[in-house]
Amino acid sequence: MPFFPGATGQVHYRHWNLRGAHAAVVFAHGMGQHTGHYHRFAAGLASDGIAMWGLDLAGHGLSEGIPGRAGDVADHARDLSTLVELAEEEGLPLVLMGHSLGAASALTLLRSAADRFTGAVLCGTPRTATIPATADVLDRSGLPVLVVHGADDRLAPIDPVRAWAATVRGLRILEYPDAGHDLLHEPGHRAVTHDVADFVHRVAGSRHE
Template identity: 30%
Template sequence: MTASVGAPVVGGARWDPPAAIAVRGTVLLLPGRGEHAGVYDRFGRRLAVDGYAVRSATPETLPGLAADAVAPLVLAGSDTGALRALALAQAVPVAGVIVAGVPWAAPRPKGFLDWDAELDARSACPTHRARLEGDGGFERGALTAEVPPALAAAVDPAAVAVPVLIVHGAADPIAPVAGARELASRLPHAELATVRDGRHDAFNDITHRTVAAHVVQWLERLRADPAAPPILTVS
């Protein structure tokens, strides 16, 4: 596979491992409210360096992307993209799901007073905040929109039979962490990673390096054995 980072594909973007690295699996990424695939360039780059092909996806493009994917195939999503990933995992044969900032049973935000307040809710990372500030394709104010009821209703936790990694900011003001804990308790095979002081965009928050590293560790465990314990233990 040729090395490419953030290269356009039909309906989204792609991040491929360097040519000298064998592909270890495929992650199909579903963005959330207000976002587009390019918002996840940093996250996609980090996973690609460690051998995972990353593709942005939509429910419409997912079947074709899945057909060309190197196993294990994993869905990843943030915000409403997380809900879509969980819903799709009930019908699409995937090996696992990674979700961040999942708005599970989250109340609708009252609205933000200004753009700075929305940025504060999304991320404490100055680099990511600057990225959103200058991104003409990013939709400001989208987090105040209601999560589509049909999307929330499409997720039946008991029907998600594959392993799920939930990454959630402990200080997420959009989707309080209590909802993530409740979701984890209802999924048959879930691991909840709570990010200290983390905000809503957990893949793109100030702790993005730690989060990406944990995602890679989880993917490595999934490749070896979905039921395997952590490869490294600290005592």
């Protein structure tokens, strides 16, 4: 199993390789999850010609760290940056994606590295200080951003995300009715996966029949 030295120990990652991929998603999961929970999502992207890379955040899955703790998003962002370096070796357009804690980590990385990506997807974005602090950076970069969020999300209520999204140029928000926080594991997961894949192809210039 592949590992790399991370900010707080060894970090486990997965690469869902795909011959002839048109683009790739670099993915960070949420609190209490790990990459093993996302085989279905990766398979859905693969069916649309998109490869995926994902890491187990420190303290999650097979990565070293303190289990049961969210950890430091700055450390997670540094580990995510290392994963991006591995993905960049394939020479594919990269879209950064994170869910919940992973979205906060992705936003932290984007504050210093937006130019490494053709787009970003934020899922179940939490209400943290990272969000408003990143709005100006994203607005200046012009990076295309897709926000996918459950209208009934109780862990990360949608109203603050709507307000933040309105301040970022080039950001599109898609709301899913009757959906909660964990969009990629809810009944409407296929629609979310389809919307993410469509966004990836659009920003990567790789739309295909």
